[in-house]
Amino acid sequence: MAPDRIDQNVYEDQLKDIIQDLYELMVQTTSYGNVGQGVSSKDVLQNTVAHLHASLTQLHASASSPFAAPIRVPPELIQYVDAGRNPDIYTREFVELARRGNQLMKGKKQAFGSFRDILAREMASALPEVKGDVENVVRETGGEVENAIQIAWDPTSSQALKGQAFEFLNQLREDVSGWQICLTLFTRTPQTSEVVRLVSIEIVNNAVAHQHLDEASLTFLKDSLLEYSRRVYGGSGGQQQADSASLQNKLTQTLTSVFAFSYQRGWESFFSDFLSMTCLPNSTSCDNLAGTALYLRILGSVHDEIADVFLSRTGEDQKRNNDLKDLLRERDVPKIATSWQEILTYWQGKNDTLVEMCLKVIGRWVNWIDISLVVNQNFLTILLQLIGRVAPNNGEDKVRDAAIGCLTETVGKKMKAGDKMDMIEFLNLGDIVSQLVASPALANRFGSDYDVDFAEAVAKLVNGAVFDIVKALEESADGSPTRVKADQQLLIFLPHLLRFFSDEYDEPCSTVIPSLTDLLTLFRRAQPLPAQYSSMLSPILNAIITKMRYDDTASWDDQVTETDGAEFMELRKRLEVLQKIVAAVDQTLYIDVLSNVVGNTFQSIEQRGSGVNWRDIDLALHEMYLFGELAVPNSGLYAKSQPSSVASERLIAMMQKMIESGIASYNHPAIQLQYMEICVRYCSFFENQSAFIPQVLEHFVALVHHNHVRVRTRSWYLFGRFVKHLRAILGNVAETVITSISDLLVIKAEVPKPDDEDDMSSDESDHSAGAVFTSQLYLFEAVGTIASTSTTPVDKKVLYARMVLEPLFANMEQALPAARNGNAQANLQIHHIIMALGTLAHGFSDWTPGISSAGSKAPADEISQEFNRAAEAILVALESLKSPPEIRTAARSAFTRLVGTVGARLLPQLPRWISGLLSTESSKDEMAMFLRVLDQVVFGFKTEIIGVLDSLLSPLLMRIFNSLGEAVSGTDDEIQLGELRREYLTFLQVILNNDLASVLVSETNQGLFDVLLISVETLAKNVNNGTGHLAASRMSFSILAKMAQLWGGPDVATPSHYPETATPAPTPAFPGFDQFLINRFNPVCWEVLRNPDFRPYQDAQAKSVLTEIAGLQQIIYSKTGMLFIEHLQQSFFPSMGFDGSDIIRSMTTSNDRKVFANFLVAYLKQRA
CATH class of the missing domain: 1.10.287 (Helix Hairpins)
Known part of the structure; x- marks a missing residue:
């Protein structure tokens, strides 16, 4: 070598x-x-x-x-050194020289491009005969397109230039030949900038997807992209550098679009062409990194295009995709599946990114290909090796997680229940999960090296397997082979299911909740429950209860992040659903287990006191709170002084044990808050166990002073609920309670800071000054409730009222001068005091005038007189401070509550209330809300109010008319105006329906009656699509009908199948009112009926308006008889240009106004 x-x-x-x-x-x-x-x-x-x-x-x-x-070595460098100069300087100068050269070259390129474009424009203008050739040259060199893209994405370009560039590109996108220029820009060598190439290939993809290219164009595009892909990704020695990830994504998207149109005919070798790029030249292995990555990207993109079930598609696209999948299975899927094994085999241990990509592709494709291509010994051997590999330092291993995800998708493939059980058995899936659970990454559940992501991945595998097992149990018959195998697998997987359900982290637990829900639902349906399933319930229920406990690392205070707290509360809700299903399956087991959990905890408290972990107590109290859904059915906790059920009996025992254990003194805010919540939830317990009330009341009085703001403010609300429910059996404890909490009844208003107004906290976590005061109001109501019990003498009630009222009066008197001078804090102080006065009054009496109730009656006269002083004090403040809207809001709220306490004494003050609450600064919304309150007063005191109402009606109506006539600006104003219309019409209806109509035409108000009538008629005729117009129109016609009924006199005609041809003369309550009905009310009806925007055959609200019109028409006929018919026949209908005999016939013969209304609907639809 x-x-x-x-x-x-x-x-x-x-x-x-x-x-x-x-x-x-x-x-x-x-x-x-x-x-x-x-x-x-x-x-x-x-x-x-x-x-x-x-x-x-x-x-x-x-x-x-x-x-x-x-x-x-460059000679220049040697000269530098010989001359004694620093070679680093030479390097910097060289870099600067190269940069200048590049800038010069770029400038020349841009200059030549600009020159080309200018020359092209001039030549096209001067030589029209060569214009086409010139444009082709410009397009082929990408001149205008490239410049436009660069200008559009250049942050230094002016907005005007950018606008022109984008307009040009949009035109190019629509041009049927524009994609060809962009294809050249994308594939040319040398490459242009990345943004130019990205926009270019996006325009090409848009053309493929939306321009329906012909076969020749698709072939040209296919050849160009394939040649480019081979050049860049094919593994040849002189290949270009691979594209960036964004360009690769857009390239694969475009290739997939071409595939969708060409695979059936034109590009049958699509997958073979790109599969060949996975190998380097003269190689048989998938050893080309760039080509293999592109191939896997294309496979993923093809799946998304034709097989992703989460994308909504048209029927035509779905059919095309199904055909492509069938053809793909026939042609290429076996070859593709083989390539997966080759890629995993070659790149395992060499490149984790490619292995992960391949596994994810397999997991997506496995759902719609032949399962045998994946579930075979060769593939499973590779897959299990990847699943079982150990990550360095037990850290995150994306390949391992992807392998488990691939196995999860494989197991989750849809197939017959019997085949699925055979596959799970063949895979030996239970053993695989057991090995994964025992692996170092999951073995130490409580250690710092525990891999939560890995646990979640395995939990998904378990969840999918249990889901299929449950489905097999549902679909198979008893004793069948599938049922036997499913039962066996359930025994194997239940420990794994409970293992991940009980995981310390919520992610694995949440992952398996769906399959556990399915399993419990199966148990609920299988009644009576077979013995092999009954034994599973106890560990499942114990796991659910254990999971409801706060983690040892969690804390209950404001330091816990809102996200953590919200996620745990959401998990508890899901666990609660599971617990309910268990209770439905085996109520006895549920009762026994929860009774033991709660009872053992209370016993531990008695023995160890504060040594018991607060999380255990919280769990017991939470379970006790949930237990009520079973123990307190519709019949209540008791039936004839005895527990209504076994569960009720256990709950009663729990309540006794809870109070006796001294849990209220356990020094933890969560426990004290839970204790109060339970006492309020099960108030009915104290109705039969009243001996515990003093002790619990003492606990409440102590806890309302709690130093934790959340417990303190919540306790004020709960205290109010507790005493309100038990008002009848509280006894005379008011003086003690008021004395004990008097320090909490002191009002200290705090002007909110600007930052507080932007606070979007929930009610439970909002501890701003405004939220605290809102909670403080519950204390005033509670004091009123306790002070007004039936066992308390009247003189004592008056005394207790004064104990609270006098400090408030003094406080108001002290703050009023500063409030008059515009002091914001003093204004807010007055607001708070007014609200407190109204809330205290409501606590003293919840009686509603005009409504008789066995449990509610008017307060004693002495109490009414005492609270009349409160009303007077509020009026003084209101008359002094009309401008601040918050003062009017508080006064209106107090007025509503004082009605039931002060009673008829409030009526003489009514003009002052109206003057104060409906000032010139009052909004339409305020006026509408006050009218709603006034409706209650009119209804409650209809026998006493007529004199007061007669005197105040005209001023009130004038203010209403002024507001109704104001111009509308904006949507909110339109909504408020619609609400005011509705309340105004409701107020008129209340007057008419409670025998008070005479005030509308009395001497005092007669001058305004015509204005009132015009306002009602105007609202009746307005049936356009504006906010609340149709509802106001319906109410207006109802009012006109009521007036006609009241003042039209006795009926002189009755609609019937055989209407009278002669009727007596009308005798209205007021002379001439019969003509008023015919000449005023009738035209209003027909103005609406002839309105082209009125379409009762299309709009349900419009139809309800039409029903009221039909009723009014028939009432006019009933009151005026033939006088009305003759008017219609001889004058009215002819003036409108039609006969109308069919309308008259239906009106006079229809016993029910709905029949006549349906006739009118058909009539209007026909005319339309």
């Missing part, structure tokens, strides 16, 4: 040694005689000279060797 050539690095090292010897020689000569004692300068110098001689001799031998590599 010939010796290797001497590498130039050897020369470099020897020269460095000589330079070092020369340097030492210089130093020693300079310091001759100054060396230390006992050392001769002569000896040192002689040694250095001897070492220099040896180095020179060695360099001479290397340079004289026949195997020395030729060294070419």
Whole structure:
């Protein structure tokens, strides 16, 4: 064997040694005689000279060797050195010179390109006969296209130039011959810039996909791309450098598009052509790296084009793809499958990237090719070697993960249940999984070297296998060979399933949840459950419960990231579903297991106290919370003072044990919060176990002072819920509670900072000042609830009300002067106090006027009088501070709550409330909301309010009319206007429906009645597609019908199959109202019916409007009889140009207005 050539690095090292010897020689000569004692300068110098001689001799031998590599030193460099100049400077100057040369060459190229384009334009203009030839030359040299692409992607180009460039490229994309220029740009040598080539091949691909190229064009394109691919990827000695990843992706996409149109006829050798590029010249192995990578990319792209089930395709494309797959299976799939084995065999251990690519391709193709091409001994041997290989330092191994993914896809291939069980058995899949679980990457589940990604990959394999096993059990008959094999495999895979389900990390656990859900669903359907399955339930349930526990590394506080907390809560929800299925399969097992988990935890607390891990207590409380879904059915926890079920009995025992264990004093926020949540969830327990109420109430009073903001604010809400549910049995504990929490009833408003307004935190994690105050309001409601129990004397109720009200009044009085001067903090303080007053009132009484309820009645007169002071205080603040919208909002909220507490005493104040709440600054939204509240007052006090309503109606209507008449700007304004219309019409309906219609035509309001009627008629006629118009129109016609019914007098005609030909004269409530109905209400109906935008045969909302119109028409007929018919026949219908006899016949003979409405629908559809 010939010796290797001497590498130039050897020369470099020897020269460095000589330079070092020369340097030492210089130093020693300079310091001759100054060396230390006992050392001769002569000896040192002689040694250095001897070492220099040896180095020179060695360099001479290397340079004289026949195997020395030729060294070419530029003469300029030698001159630099001879002149004593630094060779590094020469290098820098050379680089600068080369850069200048490149810039000069680029400038010349661009100049010649510009000259070519200018010359072409001038020649085409001056010599029209050669214009076509000139354009061909420009296109073939890529001039305009290349320049346009460079301009479009040059960040220094002006926007005007960019716009022209993009417009040119878009025109090129649409040009049927534009792709040919771009193909030349992409394949030419020397290559142009990458962006030019990328845009060019994208335009070519667009032409293939969308321009339906003819056969000749496809052949030309195929030949060009194939020649280019062989030149760049074929492995020849002079090949170009392979394209970048983005260019390769676009190239394979274009080749795939050509394949889709040419494989059936024209490019039958598609796969053979690219498979041949995997081998270097004169080789039979797949040893060409670039060609093999391109081949695998093409295989992946072909799968995506014709076999990806996640892409939506047209029926025509799907048929084409199915035909291509059938043809591919017949022609090339066996050859392709063989190439996979060859690629894996050759590149295993040489290039992991290619091996990974190949495995992923196999995993995608295996779903639609013959499984025997993959499931065979040769392929499985290679695959198992890759699966079993150990990564360095037990780190991430993408090849191993890809091999497992490939095996997972293979196992998941759709086939008959019996064949699938045979394949799983043939693969010996259970043993493979066992070996993977025992591998170093997964053996130490709690170590730092545990590979979570690998665990997730194996979990996917297990999930797919169990899914197929369950499917086989569902589809096979008892005793059949398939059922027997499936049962055997289930016994093998259940431990693996539970192993990954119980994994410390959530990713492997979440991966196997779908198959575990399928298994439990199978158990639920197989009732009664066979014995071999019953034994599986207990370990499954235990695994579910264990997985619901917080990890030992997790903490429950604000330091836990929101993502971690949200993911764990989401996992708990999924586990809860599994737990419910287990309960449905075996309720007794579920009850026993959960009872043991909860009971043992409470017993540990009694024995060890704070020594019990908070995570164990949290788990027990969480399971206890979930247990209620079984233990508290629709019949409740108790039935006739006895537990309603076995589960209820166990839950009652758990509740007793929980309270007695002293768990409320366990010093952890999660446990204290869970304790309160459970007490509220199972409030019905205390109805029969009232002896525990004082103890639990004491716990609540302590926890509302908790130092953790999340526990503290949540406890205020839970405390309110607890006392509200148990109001009837709380007893007289108000004074103690109010005294204990009086420090929490102090209001201290904090003006939010600008940053707080952008905070998008959830309600649970929002601890801003505004969110804390919202929670504080629950305390005021709770105080009102406790202070107003049935066992509390009235005088005590008044006393407790004053204990809370007086500090609020004083606080308001103190803040009012500063608020009048525009102080933001004082304004917010007033807002908070008003809200607190309203909430306290609501706690004292949840009675709703006008609605009779056995459990709710009007408060005592003394209580109403006390809260009337609160209403007066709010009015004073409102009259002083009309401008701030937040004050009006708070006052409106308080007014709603005060209605049930103050009662009819509120009515004399109503004009002041309206004046304050509906100021000139009030928005349409505010007005709509107040009208909603006013509806409640009118309905609740309909017998007392008529006098007050009569006096305030006109001012109120004027404000409404002004708002309705304002111009609309923007979508939000349109929505608010639509809401105001709806509430205005609802208010009128409430008046008409509660025997208060007389106020509309009273002496006080008579002057506005015509304006009111015009507003209703206008809204009735507006049926365009704007926001809420059709709904307002329907309500308006309903109001007109109600007015006609109320004031039209007694009926003089009745629609029937045989209508009267003569009817009595109308006797309306007001003289002339019969003519009013005919001349005002009837034309409104027909203005809508003749509107071309009104299409009740297409729009359900429009049809509901038509139903109201039909009803109004029949009411007019009922009230006016033949007077109306004669008007229609003699005047109205002729003036509109049609007879109308069919309409009159349907109106007078239809007993139901829907029949008449359907007739009108058909009539309008026919006319349309």
